[in-house]
Each structure stands twice: as C-alpha cells, then as structure tokens.
Amino acid sequence: MEENLLVGVDLGGTTIKLAFITEQGVIVHKWEVPTNRDELGSYIVSDINDAIDEKLREIGLKKTKLLGIGMGAPGPVNMEQGLIYEAVNIGWKNYPLKRLLEEATDLPVFVDNDANLAALGEMWRGAGEGADNLICVTLGTGVGGGIITNGQIIHGVNGAGGEIGHITSIAEGGAHCNCGKTGCLETIASATGIVRIALEYIQKGQSSELSKVLEANGLLSAKDVFEAVKNNDTVAKDVINTIAFHLGLAIANLSNGINPEKIVIGGGVSKAGEILLQPVKEYFSKFTFPRVRIGAEIKIAILGNDAGVIGGAWLVKNELGK
Amino acid sequence: MEENLLVGVDLGGTTIKLAFITEQGVIVHKWEVPTNRDELGSYIVSDINDAIDEKLREIGLKKTKLLGIGMGAPGPVNMEQGLIYEAVNIGWKNYPLKRLLEEATDLPVFVDNDANLAALGEMWRGAGEGADNLICVTLGTGVGGGIITNGQIIHGVNGAGGEIGHITSIAEGGAHCNCGKTGCLETIASATGIVRIALEYIQKGQSSELSKVLEANGLLSAKDVFEAVKNNDTVAKDVINTIAFHLGLAIANLSNGINPEKIVIGGGVSKAGEILLQPVKEYFSKFTFPRVRIGAEIKIAILGNDAGVIGGAWLVKNELGK
Known part of the structure; x- marks a missing residue:
C-alpha cells in the first residue's frame, strides 16, 4: 500500500x-x-x-x-x-x-x-533543523523573512510578522524602498541593493574590475560583485563589507530580542556562501548581547527553492x- | 468561603x-x-x-x-x-x-x-491588556524588556529572549555597557543614560538650565531633564529627542520582526509620560513598515511596580x- x-x-x-x-x-x-x-x-x-x-x-x-x-x-x-x-x-x-x-x-x-x-x-528539514527559535532571512530580488519562536511562526497582529527586509538600516538619507520608507535592509542586502551600492561606489571613480564588467556587459549583477571579491577587488570588498555590516547589525538586534538558536540565510544572494557569511558572522558577534551570541549559529539555507x-x-x- | x-x-x-x-x-x-x-x-x-x-x-x-x-x-x-x-x-x-x-x-x-x-x-491587567503580541520595555536604572508572541513569552534558546536593553543603537563609538558591548540602548534610554547624555551636552558648553541644576545640586537626574523640557530648555529638548530617536528606532525595528499589537513602555523614566511618548511615537512611525505601523499602539505602562x-x-x- x-x-x-x-x-x-x-x-x-x-x-x-x-x-x-x-x-x-x-x-x-x-x-x-x-x-x-x-x-x-x-x-x-x-x-x-x-x-x-x-x-x-x-x-x-x-x-x-x-x-x-x-x-x-x-x-x-x-x-x-x-x-x-x-x-x-x-x-x-x-x-x-x-x-x-x-x-x-x-x-x-x-x-x-x-x-x-x-x-x-528550513526548521523541519533544512539548516534550521530542530530549532524552536529560528530567524530565516531570504536574500533575493527583495529581502524576505520568517521568524519562529516557541516552535511557532510569528504572524503578528495583522500578518506582517517577520518583515526583516523592512528593518530600517539607514535612519537618515537611505535609498527609497518599495514599501514607502527609506533605508530598509531590502535596499541594501537584496541582489538589487548590492548592485545599487556597487554602482554608487563605481560612480565615485574608484578603480575596480567591476567598472570593466559593467562596461563589457552593460549591467552588473550581485554575482559579479562576489566574483570580484574572490579576485581581491578592493571596491567589491568594500561593497560586501557594507552589506555584511547592515545585515549583521539587523539580525543581531533582532536576535537580542528573539535569542534564536539558529539563523538561516537563504535566497539567491546566499549562494555566495562564506564570502558573505564570514563578515556577517563577525558583525553579528560584535552587536549581540553575550548570552545571545553564545546561543546562536548562523548558517546558509540548504533547501533552496x-x-x-x-x-x-x-x-x-x-x-x-x- | x-x-x-x-x-x-x-x-x-x-x-x-x-x-x-x-x-x-x-x-x-x-x-x-x-x-x-x-x-x-x-x-x-x-x-x-x-x-x-x-x-x-x-x-x-x-x-x-x-x-x-x-x-x-x-x-x-x-x-x-x-x-x-x-x-x-x-x-x-x-x-x-x-x-x-x-x-x-x-x-x-x-x-x-x-x-x-x-x-x-501588563498583558493580563495593564496597558497591554488582551494583546497576544506585545513588546514591553522597562526604562529604569537599566533597560529591560519582555516580548510576547502568540500569547507566549519569548525565552529564546538560553533564556536571553527580550534583551531589548542590549540592542545595539550606536554601532561605532557608543558608550560602554555593563554587558561588555558598546552602544547598547541601555546606555542611552535608561535613567543613567539620559543623565550621561545630558552631561555630554552640558560639557559642550551650550547654555541650559540643566547647568544651573547641576551646579546647585551637584548632580543631575533624568527627572531634571524632563522638567527642563517642560520649561522649553533647548539642550534638554535635544537630549530627549536623541533618546526618543534611539528608542523609537529600536522598538520600530523589533516591531518590523514581531508585528506587535501593543508596545508598553514602563519603568521610572516612563513617568515622563507624553514628553517622552510623543517623540518616540514619531520616530516609531517613521521607521516601521506601513502594515506594522498600522497594527501597533504605543502606551505607557499602568501597573508600575x-x-x-x-x-x-x-x-x-x-x-x-x-
């Protein structure tokens, strides 16, 4: 049967x-x-x-x-x-x-x-396996999120729980977000955000292989930026450091409230793996309450789509x- | 019986x-x-x-x-x-x-x-009555917190859930906190933090009735700062604006994850009432995802001790x- x-x-x-x-x-x-x-x-x-x-x-x-x-x-x-x-x-x-x-x-x-x-x-069969307290961030075209506490999803009072992409990362003068605010994490740590920040750096005139990629292809992708980091490109490294700072700070501060066991980073951007994960972990450690830091593990999602x-x-x- | x-x-x-x-x-x-x-x-x-x-x-x-x-x-x-x-x-x-x-x-x-x-x-009999999704911040000598989602306290993986006082408000160059980090909300929005910031402003040499209070009493209290705001003292207003900015941003970003129905501010500092609440509400509105903003109400705690x-x-x- x-x-x-x-x-x-x-x-x-x-x-x-x-x-x-x-x-x-x-x-x-x-x-x-x-x-x-x-x-x-x-x-x-x-x-x-x-x-x-x-x-x-x-x-x-x-x-x-x-x-x-x-x-x-x-x-x-x-x-x-x-x-x-x-x-x-x-x-x-x-x-x-x-x-x-x-x-x-x-x-x-x-x-x-x-x-x-x-x-x-991810909690059931993925990188968050078995964690009753879990933060999941999805870095794609936008930034999505899901938060689990006491084994249950946080829906909140009107279904807007887990809107991690709309954490305000830049309080004054940040980029406009589709949600109507400015400075949202989504404007920084999404694939779109990474490209936007890379273009800002290039326009400042610093020498970078990213300028050549942009000239050759007529456009730039988040993947191009991560590739350039592998080649030790200074501008690309600065861009990823900026992204890691804001992502690390945002999930650290959320974690100071939630005290999660696992933090799972998924979505297309997370395919960058250690290049992204390493600096995010460093900033996360810097900005978390000691006991929260000890309790949490940051991992790349494994279930993909x-x-x-x-x-x-x-x-x-x-x-x-x- | x-x-x-x-x-x-x-x-x-x-x-x-x-x-x-x-x-x-x-x-x-x-x-x-x-x-x-x-x-x-x-x-x-x-x-x-x-x-x-x-x-x-x-x-x-x-x-x-x-x-x-x-x-x-x-x-x-x-x-x-x-x-x-x-x-x-x-x-x-x-x-x-x-x-x-x-x-x-x-x-x-x-x-x-x-x-x-x-x-x-506060959830049962106070300002948060009936709210299944609630953030409670206590502004006293330190800053404490408790977060309720789906009707349950968030304890987190090792009992450090709700450490709102240790949200990192100032990423670089913030004041030292007892927890070992720098720039924690507690170093800003506690009674101690308010006095510390007021003293910083006074030391810059701006004219303020707070300098006179300090001279007369040999010390300054958070209450003195709120009193000076009532007298329209510019320095005191700047101090409270700074506190409100950081408190509003911290609870806004926590709310972007939690989507609470009510946010209750308690502790000795909360006795300042509307003088504190008004600017906190403004910054909260500015930094929250629209749907989260609509769902949330910020109130002063009513149960006291x-x-x-x-x-x-x-x-x-x-x-x-x-």
Whole structure:
C-alpha cells in the first residue's frame, strides 16, 4: 500500500511550485506551472487544482492518498481565516484562498506567507533543523523573512510578522524602498541593493574590475560583485563589507530580542556562501548581547527553492495533527 | 468561603515584593521584605517562605487557599527546569529556585525573568491588556524588556529572549555597557543614560538650565531633564529627542520582526509620560513598515511596580491551567 502524501504549493509572481511530499518531509514529485495573473489572479486556484489532478493521473495515484495542501502566498496572511490580506504581485486583496482552494480540491487547505513557509521548511528539514527559535532571512530580488519562536511562526497582529527586509538600516538619507520608507535592509542586502551600492561606489571613480564588467556587459549583477571579491577587488570588498555590516547589525538586534538558536540565510544572494557569511558572522558577534551570541549559529539555507513547498507540507502535517 | 489566591513574588536587588492576588488578577495583599544577599543569596528562599507564613497568620488565612507561587528573578531563566542561570545582583548561578522554593513552601512554584513577568502582568491587567503580541520595555536604572508572541513569552534558546536593553543603537563609538558591548540602548534610554547624555551636552558648553541644576545640586537626574523640557530648555529638548530617536528606532525595528499589537513602555523614566511618548511615537512611525505601523499602539505602562507580581500570578494561573 502506498503511503499518504502532503501537497506543498508555493505561489510566486511567475511560477507556482508544487510538490507531493511524504510525512517525513521527503519530496516525491515536484513540478511547476506558470502563474496566470489575468483577471486579478482569479484562475490560480483552478490552475492548482488542475495541476494536482493531472499529476495524480500521470503517476497513477488516487486523490485519497493526499492528506491536504499547505500553500504559501507572497503577502500578509490571516492564517486562521485562510485569507490573503494582499498579494500585490498577484492581484489578490482580502482573498479567501483557503476556502476557494478547499472548494476546488475537496482537500483540507492551510495557507501562510511564502517567507514564513520557507522558514518552517528550513526548521523541519533544512539548516534550521530542530530549532524552536529560528530567524530565516531570504536574500533575493527583495529581502524576505520568517521568524519562529516557541516552535511557532510569528504572524503578528495583522500578518506582517517577520518583515526583516523592512528593518530600517539607514535612519537618515537611505535609498527609497518599495514599501514607502527609506533605508530598509531590502535596499541594501537584496541582489538589487548590492548592485545599487556597487554602482554608487563605481560612480565615485574608484578603480575596480567591476567598472570593466559593467562596461563589457552593460549591467552588473550581485554575482559579479562576489566574483570580484574572490579576485581581491578592493571596491567589491568594500561593497560586501557594507552589506555584511547592515545585515549583521539587523539580525543581531533582532536576535537580542528573539535569542534564536539558529539563523538561516537563504535566497539567491546566499549562494555566495562564506564570502558573505564570514563578515556577517563577525558583525553579528560584535552587536549581540553575550548570552545571545553564545546561543546562536548562523548558517546558509540548504533547501533552496524547495523550502517553501516543504514548509507547506509541514504546515498540513502540523495543523492536521492538532 | 474565601476565594483561592495566587502568590506573586518579584525579587529585586534591594527588596522582595510579594502579593496575594485573586484569579482575576486583583491584588488583595501586597508587601515587601528586604533582599538578604548574604552568602550568595542563600537566605532568600527561606525569607520568602517566612514572609508568606507571617502574612497568612496576620490576615488569618489558611495556606490551603494559596494555589501556587509565580516568581520573577533578575537574570536569564530556564523556565522548564525552574533554574536561574545567573542573577548577578543576587549572587545566584545555576540556582534551582523552583525546586528549593517548592521544598520550602510546599506550594507549586513557577519562575521566570522579572522583565518577562512585568510584560505578562501588563498583558493580563495593564496597558497591554488582551494583546497576544506585545513588546514591553522597562526604562529604569537599566533597560529591560519582555516580548510576547502568540500569547507566549519569548525565552529564546538560553533564556536571553527580550534583551531589548542590549540592542545595539550606536554601532561605532557608543558608550560602554555593563554587558561588555558598546552602544547598547541601555546606555542611552535608561535613567543613567539620559543623565550621561545630558552631561555630554552640558560639557559642550551650550547654555541650559540643566547647568544651573547641576551646579546647585551637584548632580543631575533624568527627572531634571524632563522638567527642563517642560520649561522649553533647548539642550534638554535635544537630549530627549536623541533618546526618543534611539528608542523609537529600536522598538520600530523589533516591531518590523514581531508585528506587535501593543508596545508598553514602563519603568521610572516612563513617568515622563507624553514628553517622552510623543517623540518616540514619531520616530516609531517613521521607521516601521506601513502594515506594522498600522497594527501597533504605543502606551505607557499602568501597573508600575505591581507589574511583576501580577505577572507572577498570571504565570501560576496559566501553568496550573495547562
């Protein structure tokens, strides 16, 4: 007899990631479908239902083997009501995702914010394994975050818990952020932020291999900056030192409140590995209360793009087990 | 028939506060005994037991009416084991407070950090009433804190959760803190910090009524600074603006992670009321993610010195009800 499976769904602006996952958190099937944003995202629920049905047919599995769906959406979520307050990239506003997806699939559905599910995924099967107190930061195009205390995600009073990307890193004169503020960590430690800061340094006229990369390619990437650090480029090293300072300070100060066991850094930028991790650790140590410093370990995420669907599966398992 | 009562105990460096409290959180009897710090605090447990017995005799109450003791200690605590990791002011190290006080009193005992109990007190019966997500900052000689998420205190991995006083406010060149770091919020927003900053301003030679107060009294208090603000003294206003900036930024950035419903500011310094609260609110608004800003309300604590014993009573009620 085949084992029961959990369904993880991770909704992004361009693709929907889906996976069938065992109750031990092992991915058995994983696939993607494009995100249809037409008519304010009103096709997404039926697209997910179709994608699941097709996969079941393809692998010859009965739907009764699926225990439920755990789905992440990019925006603040009211978990109890299963409501997406707002998902700007999708077009949803006060969208009753849980109810609609349950009606479409006839399966129990649990929803949460995508960055929160990534944190739960890393807690369950990733770099944060076993940590009841965990901070997860995702450095991608933007900066996302999920915080777990006492084994539970911090949703906060209106679903905006874990907005680590919007910690104010530069109090006066920082760059504008999409959120309406200035000086947010996201304007510094995201891939976009790293490039912005690198361009600022280049414009000051300091000699750097980054100027040559920019001239040759017409653009610059965060990866270019990390590559230049490997070649000992002074400007690139200054840029990464600036990023590490602000990231280290932000997670140190959050940790002075949270006292986490593990801090997991994920997202595309985290692929830089030790080049980023080493200076972040140094600044983190400098800015944390001694007891907090002793208790915490900073690690690079290991689940990559699978963190969200694995977190979704954990959510189903956890909610059904209540 | 008389109702059952909860015992709240709040251990400080100079006095032990005790109270008998109803299951609704109303204080029925409240008294203090001096803290005997002799022989590394080894008399404290029996002093507490004696104080309770004497009070019972005095009011003619049977001990069977007491449901249990909730006690706060000044230091990091392992709640499950009932262990005080360290209470520097008392002399305790890895002190099995729960076990010893249970043996002495024959009552169930639950222990937590004193700032955490103050936060629970304010959540139950004070300015944070009903908030499942709450940040409590106590501005006294030092700066203490307690954070509640999902209705539970954040203890963190080794009991150092809520160390808001040791958030790094000044990354480079800040004043030395007792914790070993520099630039902690405690060096700025405590009564001591306010005086230190005021003296720095005075030494710069700017004209201020604070110089006259200092000359007349030979010393300066945080209260003097707030009084001078009321008289529109420019230097005093600059000092409080500096304090408000750092306090507002620190709780804003913590809130960007926690998304609290209420932020409660207590301790002696908070008696300044609106003079402090107004600029703190302004900086808080400036530095918070919009959704976090909308969700949060900043208030002055209302329980004063009773917050700890009321939090202790809540702890007993909550733990016995599990």
